[in-house]
Amino acid sequence: MRLTIAGTGYVGLVAGVCFAHVGHQVTCVDIDEKKVAMLNKGISPIYETDLEEFLQEGLQKGLLSFTTDYQSAYRDPDVIFIGVGTPELPDGSANLSYVASVARQIAESVERDCLVVVKSTVPVGTNDKVEQFIKDSLVHPVRIEVASNPEFLAQGTAVHDMMHAQRIVIGIEDKHSETVLRELYAPFNLPIVAVSRRSAEMTKYASNDFLALKISYMNDLANLCELVGANIEDVALGMSYDGRIGSRFLKAGIGYGGSCFPKDTKALQYLAAQYGYNLRTVTAAVDVNNEQRYKLYRKAANRMITFNGIKVAVLGLAFKAGTDDLRESPAIYNIPLLLEQGAEITAFDPVAEENCKRQYQFSMQYVQTVEDALRGAQVCFIFTDWQEIRDVEPSAFKSLMRTALVYDGRNLFDSRAMLEAGVEYYSIGR
Ligand SMILES: NC(=O)C1=CN([C@@H]2O[C@H](COP(=O)(O)OP(=O)(O)OC[C@H]3O[C@@H](n4cnc5c(N)ncnc54)[C@H](O)[C@@H]3O)[C@@H](O)[C@H]2O)C=CC1
Numbered sequence: 306m307r308l309t310i311a312g313t314g315y316v317g318l319v320a321g322v323c324f325a326h327v328g329h330q331v332t333c334v335d336i337d338e339k340k341v342a343m344l345n346k347g348i349s350p351i352y353e354t355d356l357e358e359f360l361q362e363g364l365q366k367g368l369l370s371f372t373t374d375y376q377s378a379y380r381d382p383d384v385i386f387i388g389v390g391t392p393e394l395p396d397g398s399a400n401l402s403y404v405a406s407v408a409r410q411i412a413e414s415v416e417r418d419c420l421v422v423v424k425s426t427v428p429v430g431t432n433d434k435v436e437q438f439i440k441d442s443l444v445h446p447v448r449i450e451v452a453s454n455p456e457f458l459a460q461g462t463a464v465h466d467m468m469h470a471q472r473i474v475i476g477i478e479d480k481h482s483e484t485v486l487r488e489l490y491a492p493f494n495l496p497i498v499a500v501s502r503r504s505a506e507m508t509k510y511a512s513n514d515f516l517a518l519k520i521s522y523m524n525d526l527a528n529l530c531e532l533v534g535a536n537i538e539d540v541a542l543g544m545s546y547d548g549r550i551g552s553r554f555l556k557a558g559i560g561y562g563g564s565c566f567p568k569d570t571k572a573l574q575y576l577a578a579q580y581g582y583n584l585r586t587v588t589a590a591v592d593v594n595n596e597q598r599y600k601l602y603r604k605a606a607n608r609m610i611t612f613n614g615i616k617v618a619v620l621g622l623a624f625k626a627g628t629d630d631l632r633e634s635p636a637i638y639n640i641p642l643l644l645e646q647g648a649e650i651t652a653f654d655p656v657a658e659e660n661c662k663r664q665y666q667f668s669m670q671y672v673q674t675v676e677d678a679l680r681g682a683q684v685c686f687i688f689t690d691w692q693e694i695r696d697v698e699p700s701a702f703k704s705l706m707r708t709a710l711v712y713d714g715r716n717l718f719d720s721r722a723m724l725e726a727g728v729e730y731y732s733i734g735r
């Protein structure tokens with residue numbers, strides 16, 4: 306099939322390369338000329354396992370191309386996917402201006418009957434509005450159908466998650482859209498859940514917010530574990546054997562970050578509030594997370610008389626391992642607090658350093674190894690669960706740091722081993 310995908314971010318680009326990988330003819334559109342130029346050269350603008358390989362394969366086979374020329378890209382494909390961002394607005398609602406702008410561009414450009422598929426995460430009812438908007442603004446008299454197809458991939462494993470998704474959710478209001486989407490996804494050989502458009506839109510928020518709730522629940526319990534002398538990791542292990550609970554997303558830590566859980570929890574709260582409903586469970590998850598991200602800073606501030614002139618090692622900048630994405634990363638919340646207090650920070654992250662330098666003007670030093678960050682430090686904060694940090698021997702904290710004082714937001718080390726190595730070690734819920 307001939308597809309056009311609007312947006313070459315984590316979702317649009319990964320969808321594009323995977324659809325080309327299974328044999329569809331894909332054109333990806335972005336407004337960012339630099340990105341498009343890079344992509345046409347086979348260089349991925351984001352860090353994702355296997356992405357560049359799939360990208361180069363698609364380009365070489367002539368199944369994949371990138372352009373800023375939306376008019377020709379939207380003129381006559383079989384299917385157009387909308388995969389642009391829906392970031393959080395100050396009031397917590399989803400910013401739909403990028404989706405609206407693609408809808409307008411489609412209406413101006415499309416010259417044959419076409420299925421428009423909304424892959425971006427959008428509040429319930431948005432697909433209806435997109436359909437109405439396109440139909441009202443069409444320049445050529447063609448038939449447009451709109452379907453919802455939310456994406457469930459996680460960053461760091463995005464290509465794998467798309468190729469081996471646990472399910473494809475499609476939200477359709479007519480038989481023809483369903484047939485087209487089933488044909489499109491047939492080469493993936495994955496379970497397809499076909500529901501109404503509104504249910505599909507809700508399924509996306511329901512899934513993300515459930516996972517956010519799971520994490521906040523574990524973080525809430527971790528805080529209680531510290532008070533009552535239990536160990537959250539042992540508790541999680543015991544819970545995980547119950548198939549009804551499952552073993553994943555039970556890791557307590559420094560709070561969830563990333564571009565999705567923080568915004569999608571707030572967007573659902575906002576949607577509920579618009580209908581006069583208070584979604585108390587999700588509100589609780591958000592509240593717990595807002596506090597959790599400062600937990601280590603608070604602990605350290607209680608222990609230390611000042612951060613002024615103190616050498617601080619920050620290990621990890623990305624919101625989780627496997628990505629160079631800094632959106633809503635706990636590190637990005639804590640670094641300004643430490644800098645305001647006069648801390649002298651040396652930071653290490655194996656892939657997110659360049660993004661951090663570009664996006665923030667933090668006056669801190671960046672180094673290439675964990676050891677260089679630790680050398681001479683008086684306090685260490687661990688914000689990301691990178692393997693490079695996990696691999697450090699407990700004795701290295703003792704030998705390299707001036708004061709072996711470690712605050713670990715990811716529970717990467719065994720408390721006893723750290724104690725035996727002479728490290729004053731604080732982690733979460735243990
Ligand atoms: N990042 C993730 O892991 C996941 C994201 N989602 C959802 O997918 C959507 C996209 O997210 P990301 O890929 O992370 O966003 P992103 O911010 O990485 O990328 C969005 C891209 O759209 C481009 N764009 C903006 N306006 C455009 C236009 N008029 N035409 C063409 N391109 C345009 C931007 O230049 C940018 O490259 C969001 O709704 C998000 O909630 C869903 C599942 C996973």
Ligand SMILES: O=C(O)[C@H]1O[C@H](OP(=O)(O)OP(=O)(O)OC[C@H]2O[C@@H](n3ccc(=O)[nH]c3=O)[C@H](O)[C@@H]2O)[C@H](O)[C@@H](O)[C@@H]1O
Pocket residue numbers: 426456457458459460461513516520553554555556557558559560561562563564565566624625
């Ligand atoms: O809509 C989205 O964008 C995506 O959001 C998440 O994916 P992602 O944000 O890439 O990363 P996750 O692996 O879910 O982690 C999110 C945050 O939760 C934290 N986390 C995760 C798991 C856990 O047990 N504990 C925990 O604190 C991570 O460190 C990270 O900060 C979901 O996992 C995807 O299914 C979804 O498609």
